[in-house]
Each structure stands twice: as structure tokens, then as C-alpha cells.
Amino acid sequence: MNMIEVRHLEKRFGDKVVLNDLSFAVAPGEVYGLLGPNGSGKTTTINILADLLSADAGEAWIQGEPISEKSKYALGIAPQMISIYRDLTCEENLRFFARLYNLPAPRVEERIRELIAMFRLEDYRATEVAKLSGGWKRRVNMAVALVHRPSVLILDEPTAGLDVSARFELWELIEALQKTGVAMLLTTHLLEEAERLCSRIGILSRGRIVAEGTMDELRATIVARQLAIVETAAEERLQQAAASLGWTWRRRGDRIILWLPEEMTLQEFVQRFVDIPLKSVALQEVTLEHIYLEHTGSYEVPDLAMV
Amino acid sequence: MVVRYGQILAVTTRILTELWRTRRSLIFWMVFPTLMLLLFGLIYAGGSSTATSFDLTAPGVLIGAALFFSCLGGPISVIVAERERGTLRRLLLSPLQPSAYFLGIVLAYVCIALAQTVIVYGISFAFGGRFHGSVLLGLAIVLLSVFSFVGLGFFFGARFTRRTEDVNGPVAAFGVPLLVLGGTFFPVSILPPFLLTLAYLDPIFHMNQSLKAVSGLGYTAAQVSSHLIFLVAFAAVSMALGVSSYQRMLEQEKRA
Numbered sequence: 001m002n003m004i005e006v007r008h009l010e011k012r013f014g015d016k017v018v019l020n021d022l023s024f025a026v027a028p029g030e031v032y033g034l035l036g037p038n039g040s041g042k043t044t045t046i047n048i049l050a051d052l053l054s055a056d057a058g059e060a061w062i063q064g065e066p067i068s069e070k071s072k073y074a075l076g077i078a079p080q081m082i083s084i085y086r087d088l089t090c091e092e093n094l095r096f097f098a099r100l101y102n103l104p105a106p107r108v109e110e111r112i113r114e115l116i117a118m119f120r121l122e123d124y125r126a127t128e129v130a131k132l133s134g135g136w137k138r139r140v141n142m143a144v145a146l147v148h149r150p151s152v153l154i155l156d157e158p159t160a161g162l163d164v165s166a167r168f169e170l171w172e173l174i175e176a177l178q179k180t181g182v183a184m185l186l187t188t189h190l191l192e193e194a195e196r197l198c199s200r201i202g203i204l205s206r207g208r209i210v211a212e213g214t215m216d217e218l219r220a221t222i223v224a225r226q227l228a229i230v231e232t233a234a235e236e237r238l239q240q241a242a243a244s245l246g247w248t249w250r251r252r253g254d255r256i257i258l259w260l261p262e263e264m265t266l267q268e269f270v271q272r273f274v275d276i277p278l279k280s281v282a283l284q285e286v287t288l289e290h291i292y293l294e295h296t297g298s299y300e301v302p303d304l305a306m307v
Numbered sequence: 308m309v310v311r312y313g314q315i316l317a318v319t320t321r322i323l324t325e326l327w328r329t330r331r332s333l334i335f336w337m338v339f340p341t342l343m344l345l346l347f348g349l350i351y352a353g354g355s356s357t358a359t360s361f362d363l364t365a366p367g368v369l370i371g372a373a374l375f376f377s378c379l380g381g382p383i384s385v386i387v388a389e390r391e392r393g394t395l396r397r398l399l400l401s402p403l404q405p406s407a408y409f410l411g412i413v414l415a416y417v418c419i420a421l422a423q424t425v426i427v428y429g430i431s432f433a434f435g436g437r438f439h440g441s442v443l444l445g446l447a448i449v450l451l452s453v454f455s456f457v458g459l460g461f462f463f464g465a466r467f468t469r470r471t472e473d474v475n476g477p478v479a480a481f482g483v484p485l486l487v488l489g490g491t492f493f494p495v496s497i498l499p500p501f502l503l504t505l506a507y508l509d510p511i512f513h514m515n516q517s518l519k520a521v522s523g524l525g526y527t528a529a530q531v532s533s534h535l536i537f538l539v540a541f542a543a544v545s546m547a548l549g550v551s552s553y554q555r556m557l558e559q560e561k562r563a
Contacts, residue, residue, distance in 0.1 A: 050400050052561040072402045079400075083393035087325040099317035100401040128328065144397075 001064045003028050003152045003183035004049065009058035011044050011207075018044045019055070020207035026152070031174070031184040033194040036204030037296055042187045045204075046154055049185075050077055062152055073101065076150035078142040080157040080187075086130035090121050090140050093129060094147055101148035115143045119173065135166030139173070146177075153177070155186045159193060171196060191288045201288070203295045211295040218291045223248065224259030227286055228269055231255055231279040238276050245272070252293065311407045318403075318411025322385060323418060332381065336419065337426055340373035344430050347492060358435030365431035366518035370452055370511060371491030373423040378416045378453050380478050382460030385412060386556070387468050395560055409553060413457050420453045439525035445518060448535075452514045454542040461549030465556035485511045510541045 004026040011019040019041045026032040036042050047053040048060055051067050062071040084093045094115055098108040116125050119139045129137060138158065145153060158174065159167040167190075174197055178184065188194050194201055195215060202212040211221050231254065232238050238256055242249045248259040260269070266283055284290075292298075326333050344364060352360040389395035398408065424446075428438060438445060463481070468474055486492075488502065489511030498506060506512040517534035520526035528535065 047561070052399060069402065072400065075400075077397075077400050079393060079397060081393040081396075083397040085321065085325060085394060086392070087328045088321065092321075092324060096317055096321045097401065099313055100398070100403045102311060102313055102402070 001028075002026060002061070003030075003063055004032070004185055005061040005064075006045070006049075007059050009045070009048065009060060010056045011041075011048065011053070012056055018207050019048075019058075022058070022204075022208055024202045024209055024212065026183045026185055028151075028183050029178065029181045030200060031178055031186055031198045033198030033201040034185060034187045034204055035189075035191070035194055035201060035292060037298070040204045040296070041207040042204060043156075044207075046077070046156060046185075046187070049154065050075065073148060074150055075152045075154065076145035076148065077154045078145040078156065078158055080160055082134075082137045082141045084129055084137070084140055084144055087128060089126050089128055090132075090143075091116070091125045093140060093144055097144045098147045103148065111147060111149070115146060118146075118176070119143045133166075135162055135169065138162060138166070138170060142170075142173070146182075151182060153182050153184045155184060157188055158186065159188070159190065167193070191292055195288045203292055205296045211291065215288065218288065219286050222259065222286055222291055222294055224261065224286055226260040226263050227284045227290060228258040228260055229255050229282045229284060230258060231281075232276060233279065234276050238273065238278075241273055241276060250294070252298075257290070311404055314403055314407035315411045315414060318408055319414040319418070322412060322415035326415075326419070332377075332384070333419075336373065336377040336381075336423060339376065340368050340423060340427055341430060343372040343492075344368040344427055348431070348434060348436075356435075358437070361431040361434045361436030362439065362523040363519060365427050365436055366522045367491045367515050369424060369427045369449070370514045370518060371486045371489070373427060374420050374449070374452050374456060375482060375486060375491075375511070376478070377419050377423060378456035379460045379463075379482060380474065381416055381419070382412055382457050383464035383468055383474050383478070384471070386461065386464035386553075387471055387474055390469065390556075390560070391471065395557075396563070399557065399561060405554060405557060409461070409550060412461075413454070416457050417450065417453055420449060424449055438522050440521035440527070444521050444528055444531075448514065448518045448521065448538065451535075451538040451542045452518075455510055455514075455538070455545045458542065458545030458547070458549035462545070462552045465549075465552035485509050488512065490515050510538065510545075513537045513541070 002025040006025070007023050009019045009022040010017075022041065022045065024032070024034075034042055034045065044053065048055050049062065049067065051069065051071060060067050063074045065071055065074075085096065088096065091112055094112045095108060098111060103111065116122055119142070121136070121139060121143070124132060124136055129140060132140070142155070142158060155174070159170050162170065171193065174184070174186075186194070186198060200212065200214055201218060202209045204210070211218055230238060235256060239249055242258050247261065250257045250259075264283075266281060269281060269283065270278065344361070347368060348357070348361045348364045351364055386395075389398070428436075468476070488506050489509045490498070490506065491511060495503060495506055495512065495516070513534040517531040517538065520531050520534075
């Protein structure tokens with residue numbers, strides 16, 4: 001049984017189609033990354049799963065049950081905005097939210113102890129949230145989402161605004177959480193974060209999943225073993241040369257990105273373009289960034305007449 | 308629908324803890340009525356005995372300088388803060404019943420109102436004032452006043468205020484003229500006839516007059532029945548307005 005299942009969801013706001021036949025599923029213990037540019041439908045999807053919005057068409061299930069008031073007990077959500085009470089201490093925030101789930105008092109206290117230990121909040125348990133740094137606030141924000149032991153957790157940009165070290169610490173916590181078997185849906189604009197944490201990734205564009213799978217499966221959607229990122233004043237000649245080799249190219253800003261069908265050294269690459277003055281060349285592995293830009297239509301794609 | 312007492316108490320405890328932690332509002336809500344009572348008690352003592360002066364001043368000060376600011380301004384601040392800080396949205400993600408949230412806030416302000424009542428009457432008693440009528444009837448008037456103010460607080464908070472800076476606007480614009488017209492700080496007998504007629508439409512007038520009559524003059528429920536009927540009706544309308552405004556706000560928040 002999938003912990004989250006979304007089938008053919010559709011949602012419109014007026015004339016604007018926000019979700020367009022959106023389908024995906026998250027298995028137990030899986031971290032599923034939902035990536036997409038702003039306005040691609042991530043927040044609307046979360047709002048439907050959270051029972052804040054209803055879909056115009058399609059269905060969604062949490063833990064095998066259609067979305068309802070009851071699914072709030074199976075679902076924990078750590079919102080992107082730190083949404084906890086700043087004048088309450090960490091412990092008081094956890095206790096308040098636990099009581100909203102109607103947990104009996106001994107279980108509330110037991111769960112608070114567990115979460116304080118899990119999120120290493122021992123030194124700050126009696127500290128008011130307003131006095132904590134951004135990283136610690138994010139921890140409390142996430143701990144609150146787990147207070148009722150949900151089997152499904154939605155993390156909406158969990159490390160937004162954090163410095164590198166706080167981000168790494170939170171990643172470790174998410175990895176530890178994954179080991180407990182909680183299924184997670186993670187949205188992020190940090191592709192490094194998605195690559196590190198997610199077992200599968202769905203790339204959302206204009207309200208539908210345009211690519212989905214593990215990192216290896218996603219890499220296979222781009223016919224390239226390696227990428228060459230080139231700066232040159234002779235762009236047209238470079239494009240023509242690449243086309244004659246049967247290589248695909250894309251433009252991003254003032255750089256041309258060539259998809260290399262085989263791995264090669266810098267020297268081997270340069271030898272193929274000896275007649276073209278190249279300002280700079282960098283060879284790169286195919287990363288999630290390139291896959292994302294390709295599938296979300298963020299690259300400038302060659303005009304066929306020009307090639 | 309099952310009433311979730313645990314949720315109601317959780318909301319009440321949270322609000323009281325936050326108020327205790329920040330203290331600024333609590334101090335204002337205690338110091339302002341204390342100073343007003345001492346000031347007006349001593350001013351009116353010039354024309355009669357100190358005890359009589361405090362007998363008749365305490366009810367107006369309790370309604371106008373204490374309950375009005377805490378129970379009207381307080382819920383507005385709570386709602387605005389919840390929206391600004393994103394916690395309202397988080398509450399929507401939880402199984403918290405809207406009615407439990409509403410009742411939790413009402414209960415928190417009932418607790419604050421009772422503390423203010425104890426302080427105002429404590430000071431009045433220290434200056435020789437007494438509570439001449441039925442304490443239970445007096446408490447009923449205080450509770451009706453709290454329900455009226457909290458309901459209006461929800462109404463203004465949910466409909467007209469989106470930011471913390473907006474909180475004082477509705478309180479000053481709608482509330483202070485009603486306080487003056489309601490005879491909070493001086494006897495309504497000095498009002499010109501047309502203003503006195505208008506005062507009969509002011510809920511604060513009925514709160515003041517009924518509490519003054521019961522507390523200062525020992526009147527019975529039958530003797531203040533017209534005020535009580537008005538207050539019961541107004542409290543019901545105010546709570547209904549508050550509930551509907553709150554529900555509308557929740558629907559807007561879901562779509563935000």
C-alpha cells in the first residue's frame with residue numbers, strides 16, 4: 001500500500017490550470033522529492049493532501065484512505081514558513097500541538113521526550129522559540145509535525161533560509177527519520193538537497209509530472225554521458241559543429257551546453273573544435289540541475305531551422 | 308459533534324502562557340483600570356463619601372477600562388498574530404475543531420476578566436467600597452460583557468485587521484466613542500436627551516448601568532431586567548457574528 005497516492009488530480013483557479021492530470025505515489029519509508037519552479041503546483045498539491053483544498057477532478061489517498069479529516073492523524077506537515085509560537089518554549093510548543101491531537105497526557109510527555117532527544121533539543125527545551133537561531137527554529141518546526149507519530153510527513157522546503165552547517169544537520173535528521181519508516185514528500189528548490197535525500201524524484205511543470213524516477217532513471221532521460229559547458233564568441237559555428245556531430249545543445253544565459261554521447265577528456269573535446277575560438281570549457285557530470293532545467297523547459301532549445 | 312475539552316484547554320493554556328510570557332498586555336490590562344479607578348474614585352469622592360464613590364466607580368472602570376481593552380483588543384491581537392505568523396494555517400492542518408479554538412479563546416479571556424474583576428473590586432474594597440447586590444448576578448453581567456466583547460473582537464479581528472498595526476484602529480474608532488456614550492467614566496445623567504436616547508443602543512451603556520445598579524445600589528435581576536435582556540441578545544448576536552466571521556476567515560486562509 002502506498003502511503004501517498006495521487007491519481008489524475010486536476011485543479012483550476014479561474015481560467016488558470018494549476019494541476020493537470022497529476023499522478024504520483026510515495027511508498028512506505030520512501031522520500032519522494034517533488035521539484036518544480038514557483039507556480040508549478042507544489043503548494044496546491046500539498047494543500048489538497050492536507051485537506052485545505054479540494055481537487056476539481058482526480059483522487060488522493062493518505063495511507064490508503066481518501067483525504068478526509070481523519071487523514072490529519074496520519075499526516076504531519078512541516079510548513080515552509082516557521083509556524084510555531086515564538087513566545088512558548090520548545091517543549092510548550094510540542095505539548096500544545098500534541099494536545100490538539102487528543103493524545104492522553106502520559107503519551108504526550110513520552111512523545112515530547114522522544115522528540116527532544118531525536119532533534120537534540122535537550123539544551124533548548126525550556127527556551128522560548130523567539131530566542132532560538134533559524135536552524136533550531138526549523139528543528140522545532142519539524143518536530144511539531146511529528147508530535148502525533150504520523151506515518152506520512154510532508155516537508156515543504158525544510159531548509160529554506162538556513163546556513164550550510166544548519167542545513168547539513170537538518171539533512172542528517174531527515175535521513176535518521178527516513179530510517180524510522182516514515183514516508184516523506186519533500187519539496188525543495190535546492191537540487192543538491194533533493195539529490196542527497198530523495199529516493200525518487202518527480203519533476204513538476206505546469207501542474208503535471210514531466211519526469212519521475214530515481215536519480216539513475218532521471219539521468220537516463222537525458223541522452224548524454226557528460227556535459228560540456230562552453231563560452232564562445234562563435235556560437236553559431238559551435239552549434240553547427242555540434243549538429244554535424246549529432247550532439248544536442250542547449251543555451252543557458254551566455255553559455256552553450258553540449259550533450260556529449262560519451263565521456264571524454266577536455267583535450268579530446270577541444271580537439272573536435274580546433275577551428276572554433278573557445279573562451280572557456282568545463283566538462284561536467286549530468287546532475288539533477290541539468291535534468292531539472294531540461295524538463296521544466298528552462299533551457300533555450302535550438303531552433304530546428306538554425307541547426 | 309464531540310466537544311474536545313482537551314483542545315479547548317490547550318488553546319486557553321497557550322494564550323494565557325503567551326500573555327504571561329510577554330507580560331506587556333497583562334500589565335496594561337491591570338495597571339490601566341487600577342489607575343482609572345483610583346483617579347475617578349478620588350475625583351467623585353469630592354461630592355460624596357469615598358466608599359460611595361468607589362461603589363459607583365468600580366463597575367464603570369471594570370467594564371470600560373478593564374474588560375473592554377482586554378476582551379475586545381485581546382482576541383483581535385490573537386487572531387492577527389496567528390495569521391501573521393502562519394500558525395493559523397498550521398492549526399488548520401491539525402484536527403483542532405474550529406469551535407474548540409473559539410471556546411478556548413473565550414475561556415482565556417473569561418479567566419483574564421475574572422482576574423481584572425478581583426483586582427478592581429479588591430481596590431474598591433480597600434477604599435471602603437462594597438458589592439451591595441447579588442455577586443452571582445454581578446458575575447453574570449461580567450460574563451455577558453466578556454462574551455459581547457470577545458465576539459466583537461473576533462468580528463473585527465477576522466474581518467478588518469490583517470496586520471498588528473491595524474489592531475488599534477477598530478478599537479479606537481468603534482470602541483472609544485461607545486465607552487464615552489455608555490457612561491463609563493461619568494454619569495449618563497449629564498448627557499443631553501438625544502444622546503441619552505442614542506446611549507440606549509450602546510451595549511456598554513447597558514453593561515455599565517446594570518453592573519452599577521447591582522453592585523453599587525443592590526438592585527435585583529428584576530430591577531435590571533431590561534438591561535439584562537439587551538445584554539443577552541447583544542452577547543448572542545456578537546458571538547454569532549464572531550463565529551461566522553471566524554469561519555469565513557478560516558475558509559479564506561485555506562485558499563491563501
